[in-house]
Amino acid sequence: MTLYEVFLGWMVVFFTLAIFSFLYKDNPIYKFAEHVYLGAAVGYGVVIVYAQVLEPDLVMPIVDFLRHLWGGPTAVYGEQYEVSPGWRLVALALSIMIWARLTKRFNWWSRWALAMIVGAYAALRLVGDAQAYLVAKINATLLPLWPMPGNPLLDADGGIRWVSVEGPSLLTNWLIVLGVAAVLIHFFFSVEHKGPMKGASRFGIMILMITFGSSFGYTVLARVSLLIGRVVDLQERATGDYFYATYIIGAAMITYFVGVKLYERAAGKA
Amino acid sequence: MNLESLDRRWVFLGVAVLTFGGLLLPFRLPQVPGETSISYYNALQNLPPGSLVMISADYSPSTRPELEPMHRLTIYHALKNGHRVINIALWDVGVNQTALAMGWALAQLASEGVHPRKDVDYLNLGFKAGGEVVMSQMGSSIPTTFRKDQEGRYIWENAEIPVVAGLHDMKDVDLLVTISAGSPGINQWLAQVQKRYNVATVAGVTAVMAPELYTFYHSRQLLGFLGGLVGAADYEKLLGMTERGDAVGLSILVPDFANRAMVAQSLIHYALVLVIIIVNVDFILRRRARGGRS
Structure with missing residues (x-):
């Protein structure tokens, strides 16, 4: 274990406990950790985007193109880059136009660039979303509701698959079809929900609640998993290899909070 | 004691104690892999050797405990079966996650006497910003989208790579794997690539995202998926990692991390269910005592 690794270990423990300290209450240690985290994340993102996107896709092609114009050694622009320099200059101009938002006089320029982005994304998503979400899911809901020769509700021996956890069955197909219909009825407000519509709507609510319940359970699963990750890191660094970083930093923070509490009490009495 | 006015910090403290305690327990719970996890495993297992598997790291360190085990095991599984x-990465920090997962997988394979070669068996194309635009562009041309690899080398039409x-476009990919924590991620891959180019797709996702993937699984848009820590534990079991987890001290790097973490996970779940029941009973009793509707 090198001194640098031990130092990193202490940083891990400090920032983990500093962020967790918010669970007790908002405090300067938490604020410090929050600002360092955000600054580091943004800084890292900027460097990565420059090194892997802007430099190879914008800066270097334009530099090479200018060299090519002036008869420089990289007179192979057409072979090296498929996209013409003109389009790259358009992209550069649009990027600069977004920054114009920071000026009072030219801030309307940014709307052109944003309009371009919104338009492109709308077009891109229209086809993809329609295919992946709308058509595919409607298709997946069109299920056989009665066992007939050739459909999956009959098993190899010709028997009816009443219930199956794996694959289609009579019960699951009915549940899916009725559940989808009931949820749609629940959100159909053009007709008053009374009589059969009321019953269908209530069934729709039940389906929705079961869905939300499973989502909530999975969300708890996810959050606890993240907590486990942090706790494992803390336990790893509570050993002698890291000079008991977790115990020492944890004790220091508890001492700090107890001290602040005592000071506040004393100041309140005074 | 009035549970309605209980300071929630006691609940936080209880969860912390259970997590620390659960991770110290020296046993594992029985893990029975679910259907979606088995399908994920089979999607890789049933590919003919030499197939091209593209793995997209669409997550950040914040979801590392859930996603890194499945990410590294996917690389391990694919390389062990002789796939390319x-x-x-479509997340900037995904590059680092790939490096971590790759390093772990290569070390694990080396311990088994398998030595995949860089540029011959695997390659890292690095990060590209743009999310859905990048995916869509990859559908028509991958060389245009990723001109260089992570190390800045021109890789196309290079006999040394x-x-x-x-590999020209996404139709040449035999299996697309996305390890996904949000957007861009599995939903965008399904919309921009899977359906449009009919690419076989599987996903490893956070537990938060898992419920919505069941619909894609039942419509066969997804061949399989791993959901959260449970999914990772299933995959470890299917790959036989639970037989190797005899390392002293729990670390995220041990082969059976997810299985061992599931003890604490389950403990907290039981505790939370208990807390929900207790506070609801308390709530009903208090309402009755006040003469309200019961």
Whole structure:
């Protein structure tokens, strides 16, 4: 274990406990950790985007193109880059136009660039979303509701698959079809929900609640998993290899909070 | 004691104690892999050797405990079965996650006497910004989208990098794997690539995202998926990692991390269910005592 690794270990423990300290209450240690985290994340993102996107896709092609114009050694622009320099200059101009938002006089320029982005994304998503979400899911809901020769509700021996956890069955197909219909009825407000519509709507609510319940359970699963990750890191660094970083930093923070509490009490009495 | 006015910090403290305690327990719970996890495993297992598997790291360190075990095991599984692995990242920090997962997988394979070769068996194309635009562009041309690899080398039509031979667009990918924590991620891959180019797709996702994937699984848009820590534990079990987890001290790097973490996970779940029941009973009793509707 090198001194640098031990130092990193202490940083891990400090920032983990500093962020967790918010669970007790908002405090300067938490604020410090929050600002360092955000600054580091943004800084890292900027460097990565420059090194892997802007430099190879914008800066270097334009530099090479200018060299090519002036008869420089990289007179192979057409072979090296498929996209013409003109389009790259358009992209550069649009990027600069977004920054114009920071000026009072030219801030309307940014709307052109944003309009371009919104338009492109709308077009891109229209086809993809329609295919992946709308058509595919409607298709997946069109299920056989009665066992007939050739459909999956009959098993190899010709028997009816009443219930199956794996694959289609009579019960699951009915549940899916009725559940989808009931949820749609629940959100159909053009007709008053009374009589059969009321019953269908209530069934729709039940389906929705079961869905939300499973989502909530999975969300708890996810959050606890993240907590486990942090706790494992803390336990790893509570050993002698890291000079008991977790115990020492944890004790220091508890001492700090107890001290602040005592000071506040004393100041309140005074 | 009035549970309605209980300071929630006691609940936080209880969860912390259970997590620390659960991770110290020296046993594992029985893990029975679920259907979606088995399908994920089979999607990789049933590919003919030499198939091209593209793995996209669409997550950040914040979801590392859930996603890194499945990410590294996917690389391990693909390389062990003799597939070619192309790594990409659509999240900037995904590059680091790929490096971590790759390092772990290579070390694990080396301990088993398997030595995949860089540029021949695997390659890292690095990060590309743009999310859905990048995906869509990859559908028409991958060389145009990723001109260089992570190390800045021109890789296309390069005899020294045969791993990308025959790779032109997403139709040439035999299996797309996304390890996904949000957007861009599995939903965008399904919309921009899977359906449009009919690419076989599987996903490893956070537990938060898992419920919505069941619909894609039942419509066969997804061949399989791993959901959260449970999914990772299933995959460890299917790959036989639970037989190797005799390392002293729990670390995220041990082969059976997810299985061992499931003890604490389950403990907290039981505790939370208990807390929900207790506070609801308390709530009903208090309402009755006040003469309200019961």
